[in-house]
Amino acid sequence: MITGARRALPLDLGGLRVAISAAARGIGRVMADSFAACGARVFICDIDEKALAEAGHPGVRADAGQRAEIEAFMAAALDHLGGLDVLVNNAGIAGPTKRVEEVLPEELEETLRIDLESYFHCARLAIPALREAGGGAIINLSSAAGRFGFPLRAPYAAAKWGVIGFTKTIAIELGPDGIRANALLPGLVDGARIRAVIRAKAQAAGISENEQTERAVVATSLRTFVTEQDIANMALYLASPFGATISGQAIAIDGDMQTLI
Numbered sequence: 001m002i003t004g005a006r007r008a009l010p011l012d013l014g015g016l017r018v019a020i021s022a023a024a025r026g027i028g029r030v031m032a033d034s035f036a037a038c039g040a041r042v043f044i045c046d047i048d049e050k051a052l053a054e055a056g057h058p059g060v061r062a063d064a065g066q067r068a069e070i071e072a073f074m075a076a077a078l079d080h081l082g083g084l085d086v087l088v089n090n091a092g093i094a095g096p097t098k099r100v101e102e103v104l105p106e107e108l109e110e111t112l113r114i115d116l117e118s119y120f121h122c123a124r125l126a127i128p129a130l131r132e133a134g135g136g137a138i139i140n141l142s143s144a145a146g147r148f149g150f151p152l153r154a155p156y157a158a159a160k161w162g163v164i165g166f167t168k169t170i171a172i173e174l175g176p177d178g179i180r181a182n183a184l185l186p187g188l189v190d191g192a193r194i195r196a197v198i199r200a201k202a203q204a205a206g207i208s209e210n211e212q213t214e215r216a217v218v219a220t221s222l223r224t225f226v227t228e229q230d231i232a233n234m235a236l237y238l239a240s241p242f243g244a245t246i247s248g249q250a251i252a253i254d255g256d257m258q259t260l261i
Contacts, residue, residue, distance in 0.1 A: 187254020
């Protein structure tokens with residue numbers, strides 16, 4: 001198993017203008033911190049006002065499930081940054097852990113609004129600014145659930161598969177403008193969110209959390225969780241000149257995951 005703390009890539013991204021949704025906690029917060037540490041100017045949003053204040057980055061409160069609030073976030077980001085070079089669509093919820101026939105319509109709709117539709121709305125508002133900047137990068141957070149079936153997590157998997165289709169489509173549309181679009185597919189990212197998912201799936205399967213954790217980890221070649229920093233580092237790379245010819249890709253960061261349990 002891979003152990004030890006990972007650090008942000010030592011890249012010079014000075015002057016890069018970056019907007020990141022849902023970035024006051026978790027992967028988004030580590031991304032915001034990492035871009036800022038590399039010299040980028042960052043603007044974020046989050047639904048959690050307390051976490052937003054603690055994050056220490058310029059930003060606004062916004063619910064990614066509400067189109068008007070996402071539009072307000074993008075307007076504020078473009079105004080504060082004076083344009084845009086990178087958009088990171090990071091908003092996401094786990095959605096219900098149930099069989100398809102047990103999922104309530106409103107649970108499906110909420111998951112799709114936050115995990116997929118918010119990406120569409122952020123991107124459509126970012127594209128004119130990216131085009132005006134002469135090009136840039138859109139980085140969308142998908143998931144290992146965007147390439148495998150995921151029992152008991154149909155709304156989440158549907159959204160994350162949709163993110164990949166959306167990403168590949170806009171990569172083709174925007175390539176002539178020098179705008180690159182890629183999707184990141186995290187696997188088991190250590191932290192509170194995956195622990196909650198493991199707890200829910202263990203309860204649904206009638207097994208212990210430890211047993212569910214072992215079932216999940218053994219499905220990766222490296223027998224490991226990945227870290228939020230691992231995901232952030234790939235975003236930094238794709239936003240940098242080193243990622244200048246990478247577009248339309250669904251990039252797995254998951255310790256070589258073979259299946260989802």
